[in-house]
Amino acid sequence: MNYVLEAIEITKRFPGVLANDRICLNVKAGEVLGLIGENGAGKSTLLKVLNGIYPHGTYTGTLRLNGEEIRPMNPNDAMHLGIGYVPQEINVLKYFSVAENIYMSDLHLARVKDRASRSPFVDFKGMYAATEKLLRDNHIQLDPRADVRKLSIGQQQMLMIARALATNPKVLILDEPTTSLSSEDVDQLFRVVRKLKERGTSIIFVTHKLAEILELTDRVTILRDGRNISTFEKAEYDTGRIIHDMIGRDLQHMYPPRNVKIGEEVLRVEHLTVAHPYIANKNLIEDVSFTVHAGEVLGMAGLVGAGRSEVCMAIYGMAPIKSGKVFINGREVRLGTTERAVKNGLNLVSEDRKIYGLNFVWDIKTNIGISNLGEVSAGPFVSEGKLRERARRYFESLRIKAPSISTKVNTLSGGNQQKVVIARSLNTQPRIIILDEPTKGIDVGSKNDIYNIINDMAADGVAVIMISSELPELMGMSDRYLVMAEGRVAGELSGEEGNDARIMELAVSTFK
Ligand SMILES: Nc1ncnc2c1ncn2[C@@H]1O[C@H](COP(=O)(O)OP(=O)(O)OP(=O)(O)O)[C@@H](O)[C@H]1O
Ligand SMILES: [Mg+2]
CATH class of the missing domain: 3.40.50.300 (P-loop containing nucleotide triphosphate hydrolases)
Known part of the structure; x- marks a missing residue:
């Protein structure tokens, strides 16, 4: 061969x-x-x-x-x-265009620097033309001049x-x-x-x-x-x-069944509006209302950019709320910062572990323990023993693959870093947990572990909000669906009503 x-x-x-x-x-x-x-x-x-x-x-x-x-x-x-x-x-490379990103490492590739002439100048016109051709030949839809940040x-x-x-x-x-x-x-x-x-x-x-x-x-x-x-x-x-x-084993139920009696309303969001960070007089999130109950998994569906993460980030205090109210256990709460959200029993697993998730120079146990220092401290001192004990619990239940809990997270594989992010949130023992694409980059066996953990939390009466772009996962895990489109609620579906077609139909709603 x-x-x-x-x-x-x-x-x-x-x-x-x-x-x-x-x-x-x-x-x-x-x-x-x-x-x-x-x-x-x-x-x-x-x-x-x-x-x-x-x-x-x-x-x-x-x-x-x-x-x-x-x-x-x-x-x-x-x-x-x-x-x-x-x-x-x-x-x-942020701050550079698409074309610059493509040819930065080797300008000769775009024939925009002539080796023979040894010209020190870059022929930008030639570079854009080369990029256009490359993108066209490969059927990739990108603008060569676009700023990568956008x-x-x-x-x-x-x-x-x-x-x-x-x-x-x-x-x-x-x-x-x-x-x-x-x-x-x-x-x-x-x-x-x-x-x-x-x-x-x-x-x-x-x-x-x-x-x-x-x-x-x-x-x-x-x-x-x-x-x-x-x-x-x-x-x-x-x-x-x-x-x-x-x-190395069989998986009986990818989405393990959950037998939980749904309890009282824990979280209520009313008319939440979040201003667009860059565009004046435009709202990123408009008039979003929903509730989540104890023991319930609310699945948030929608296309990428529908505003699901933004709603959750605003509630969690990572984006300013323009107007609207949030109630926890029937009492109106003023959130606004993540500290206050955490004090109110709320936690969020962000989809972007690089920016919001981890401190890459710390080891696993410190990344997990930092989220709940009160639990592992005696007075002003952190108890190394308690820190280890708690970290080890998640290390085992999430099957984090590393030599030990003292391994630095920057040496972990992508999926194992994601598991540390989840462990860090679980360690705050939240009453409301928001999981934004929690199984991103996670293998099938570990996905199953995470679904079991979600079910255990629900059984404990935790209110769960799950954002997922994988429809089978969302449908396998949710009791109810909130479908968002263009920064608004496009509709709500009960567990029985929710199927691919109805979710997608709502997800492509337009409001203009
Ligand atoms: N630079 C490094 N230093 C120490 N250990 C490392 C380093 N890079 C990878 N490892 C370890 O090697 C093993 C394999 O990691 P690798 O990144 O190849 O996994 P993977 O199959 O790509 O996983 P994933 O699906 O999570 O991306 C892991 O145990 C990881 O912790
Ligand atoms: Mg990998």
Whole structure:
């Protein structure tokens, strides 16, 4: 068999972690190869070996490109060999345009700097033209002159892909490209991938969404605990088997049933209005009212940009409320700051762990413990013992994969960082919890753990608000739905009324 790219017996260690244990991976020309496995299974590490981020010599094993051994020492080497790479975390240069982002690292690519003439000047016109052509050829809808700060996360993701395509790679590596994408953006991405495949480009595609594996890939390789478990051809795909190989056990109920008697009203929001932060006389959120009861899971549905996160951030004190009232247990409360929200028993798991979630230079236990210092302190002193005990509880129940609770969070895999964010919120023992895309980047087994934790909280009488762009997850977990569109409530549906069609119908409502 002729493989374009082969990784043979790759072993990569970090202190205390064997991230890749003799992993083999290969990809054929024009093939979309899925790469899946639990959080911390070693996927991103392997891709960083292929990409030269971990240079030759820092791991053992062999890489071959078209049968010849390669030894990339850095990402630039890999790029010149024809290996394109889009990392798991968004990484674009703000304050620059789309075109500048694409050609910044190598202006010669756009032929806007002539090597022979040694001109120190950049031909901006040429760069924009080259960008336009690149985007057109790859069917990517972006404006070359757009300021990157104004792009949505989905557009930033497409920009990173365009940047990788500018080097005309033979193999394109996409590490969880769809985690932050809306369904329309995913459709666009899939079209781009299929076009590349037609042209003979090979793609390595990492995702935690099995539906994407079934739809897009020709073959899938499954890793667990740093090892190869299995590889299946498309014809052999079997969801149960794939899940079993990923997590090493069977999953009976992806969405575990909940048998909770819904209690009193805990949270009531009346006529909430939030001003637009940049545009005068415009409201981001307008006249939003809803309630949540003890033991209830309210699912917030809507398209990306419908204002769901903004509503929750305003209640949590992260965005100023222009008008409206919030009642907790029947009493009007003045929130306005996160401290006051937390004092009132409210907590929020933000969808953006980079900005609001974690302190990356701290270890796991400190990131968890900081959210409730009162619980782990005696007078002015933090009790290390109590801190450890509480952190360990979440470390175990959420199956955070790390050598210990003293591991720094910046060395954790993406999904495990997300678990620490959730643990930090749970540690405040909230009576109302808002979960904004809580399972973003989380593997199927751990998603199931989180759903069980949500059910346990509901059984304890906690009022839960869940925002999710994954409709099956929202439908699997919600007692009731609030559907938002254009910053307003487009409608409310009971658990029985809520189905894909009705939710989507409301989600595309317009108010103008
Ligand atoms: N720079 C690092 N230093 C120490 N340990 C690391 C480092 N990078 C990764 N690890 C560890 O290596 C293991 C594999 O991590 P990796 O990021 O490859 O997982 P992954 O399969 O991509 O997971 P996810 O689905 O959560 O992204 C994890 O246990 C992680 O904590
Ligand atoms: Mg990863």
